[in-house]
Amino acid sequence: MPVIELDNITKTYGRGGFFRKQERFTVLNNVDLSLRAGECLGLVGRSGSGKSTLGRIMLGLEAPDSGTVRILGQNVTGRKTLPTGLRRAVQVVFQDAIGSSNPRLTAGEIIAEPLRNFDKLKGRQLKDRVAELLEQVGLSPDDANKLPGRFSGGQLQRICIARALAPSPRVIVLDEAVSSLDMLIQARILDLLTDLRKKHDTAYLFVTHDLRLVRRFCDRAFFMSDGSLHAFDPEKMADMKGSKALEELFNAILPPMPDSERTSDGQRLDQVAV
Amino acid sequence: MNGTPYLKVRDLQVHAAGKELISGISFEATQGRVMGLVGASGSGKSLTCLSVLDLLPRGLSMQGRITVDGVPLTCSTSRRDVRSRKVGMILQNPMSCFDPVFTIRTHFKETLSAHDMLASDSAERMLNALEEVGFSDPRTVPDLYPFQMSGGMLQRVMVALALTLEAPFLIADEPTTDLDTVAQARVLDLLAGLKQRRGLGMLLVTHDLGVIARLADDVAVMHDGKIIERGTVHDIFRNPRHEYTQNLIATHLQFSGYH
Numbered sequence: 392m393p394v395i396e397l398d399n400i401t402k403t404y405g406r407g408g409f410f411r412k413q414e415r416f417t418v419l420n421n422v423d424l425s426l427r428a429g430e431c432l433g434l435v436g437r438s439g440s441g442k443s444t445l446g447r448i449m450l451g452l453e454a455p456d457s458g459t460v461r462i463l464g465q466n467v468t469g470r471k472t473l474p475t476g477l478r479r480a481v482q483v484v485f486q487d488a489i490g491s492s493n494p495r496l497t498a499g500e501i502i503a504e505p506l507r508n509f510d511k512l513k514g515r516q517l518k519d520r521v522a523e524l525l526e527q528v529g530l531s532p533d534d535a536n537k538l539p540g541r542f543s544g545g546q547l548q549r550i551c552i553a554r555a556l557a558p559s560p561r562v563i564v565l566d567e568a569v570s571s572l573d574m575l576i577q578a579r580i581l582d583l584l585t586d587l588r589k590k591h592d593t594a595y596l597f598v599t600h601d602l603r604l605v606r607r608f609c610d611r612a613f614f615m616s617d618g619s620l621h622a623f624d625p626e627k628m629a630d631m632k633g634s635k636a637l638e639e640l641f642n643a644i645l646p647p648m649p650d651s652e653r654t655s656d657g658q659r660l661d662q663v664a665v
Numbered sequence: 666m667n668g669t670p671y672l673k674v675r676d677l678q679v680h681a682a683g684k685e686l687i688s689g690i691s692f693e694a695t696q697g698r699v700m701g702l703v704g705a706s707g708s709g710k711s712l713t714c715l716s717v718l719d720l721l722p723r724g725l726s727m728q729g730r731i732t733v734d735g736v737p738l739t740c741s742t743s744r745r746d747v748r749s750r751k752v753g754m755i756l757q758n759p760m761s762c763f764d765p766v767f768t769i770r771t772h773f774k775e776t777l778s779a780h781d782m783l784a785s786d787s788a789e790r791m792l793n794a795l796e797e798v799g800f801s802d803p804r805t806v807p808d809l810y811p812f813q814m815s816g817g818m819l820q821r822v823m824v825a826l827a828l829t830l831e832a833p834f835l836i837a838d839e840p841t842t843d844l845d846t847v848a849q850a851r852v853l854d855l856l857a858g859l860k861q862r863r864g865l866g867m868l869l870v871t872h873d874l875g876v877i878a879r880l881a882d883d884v885a886v887m888h889d890g891k892i893i894e895r896g897t898v899h900d901i902f903r904n905p906r907h908e909y910t911q912n913l914i915a916t917h918l919q920f921s922g923y924h
Contacts, residue, residue: 437845437847438844438848543706544706545707545872572872573706574873575913576706577920578916578919600845601846602846603922607919607920643846644846644921645853645876645879646875647918647923648923649899
């Protein structure tokens with residue numbers, strides 16, 4: 392059974408200033424998508440192509456103009472609040488870590504919130520689980536007492552990932568969740584997520600613009616442009632010459648190695664004392 | 666390519682309430698070359714940039730010697746004076762670096778007047794700068810509000826703002842992290858072009874080794890507030906010596922599907 396099913400979703404936004412007549416802009420045009428348990432689905436596209444909107448509709452955070460959204464088989468289209476069981480099952484990590492954590496709560500309190508709400512954990516148990524989650528994302532249990540302002544952007548993002556993992560969800564929407572992390576941490580977080588997927592059949596919607604990450608992490612992938620989805624195989628990106636937009640994205644992938652022509656003048660900086 | 670370093674940092678230390686965040690790093694950067702600073706989040710990359718221009722948040726103190734264009738900057742006022750004039754800066758998040766209620770034109774005026782450079786030809790300078798950063802029709806840009814533009818466009822405007830002040834050196838702190846891949850490639854092309862055309866020197870801070878491979882000439886790897894390895898970009902990519910660097914390069918190559 393698919394954990395999340397989108398059927399014929401259409402979404403438009405109003406565009407234009409306060410003083411001009413607004414024009415409608417179609418972001419999603421009859422989109423169908425189903426996410427099965429234990430699956431990792433990549434969603435790539437340029438910024439503004441509607442990736443995040445699709446993610447928000449999947450989470451029930453936004454209502455589509457038409458079409459239906461089913462989470463774990465239940466129709467939740469247009470519901471303002473999800474039932475607790477479903478709310479727990481779908482979690483999200485946004486790109487903007489600073490904007491998605493309360494600056495007045497400590498890291499420990501941020502991660503404890505879903506545990507208190509959904510699992511009714513208290514005292515020692517709660518503390519241990521928070522410490523465990525912090526360690527999973529590569530932070531130290533001592534960090535639990537620090538406020539968000541004391542962390543760097545990448546560290547705070549890991550706290551947000553720990554918060555999403557806390558209620559053991561069935562689906563996590565990762566909306567550019569690892570783009571701001573350095574590569575070693577990215578690799579570590581992706582390994583952790585793959586691990587959870589094997590153990591608990593967690594499904595992921597992995598929204599990103601970095602094709603390198605899709606290749607590493609996803610089973611299926613979709614490219615989004617002009618409001619519709621185009622499927623492609625993450626393993627065979629080199630022969631993606633079909634669509635112009637996807638080709639453009641593919642050509643923009645950064646080089647793995649510096650080209651040999653640069654810096655051939657032999658100037659070196661290692662005279663500088665360390 | 667002149668050999669004298671434009672920006673010299675010696676034994677830079679940054680402390681926060683007794684804790685050492687940066688412990689004595691030294692590096693230099695020349696005009697016409699890009700010095701890349703890589704490292705994990707929280708390794709002190711951004712703090713290094715901020716301390717050069719006296720932009721450290723309150724509560725953090727710095728020690729060390731900073732020289733820009735041969736002039737030692739001994740007090741915080743002198744560091745503030747080189748800001749924008751001699752060393753421009755572009756930041757990670759273009760969306761929150763602009764004031765949403767003012768047009769791009771107003772941002773240019775404000776920047777120029779803050780440095781007493783507002784003159785009769787400033788409109789022309791603005792258009793020239795906008796053209797240089799790759800807007801094919803620069804005349805349409807000044808009347809836009811920041812929220813009417815994409816992240817990639819705003820990042821190019823930010824570069825244009827730095828260019829109007831004619832700073833010969835640019836500090837770029839994660840300039841493309843928030844942009845999508847295509848916009849990122851364009852901004853990196855732009856910076857590479859500026860290096861070639863203007864002989865612009867750059868201190869490029871990033872965690873993405875792909876960006877380093879694309880743009881940097883020299884690399885310093887930071888870890889826990891120290892520079893653990895440095896060399897030319899080829900040295901770092903082909904023969905990383907430190908274990909941490911080896912790990913970083915290996916992960917990067919694996920991600921990029923490089924064999």
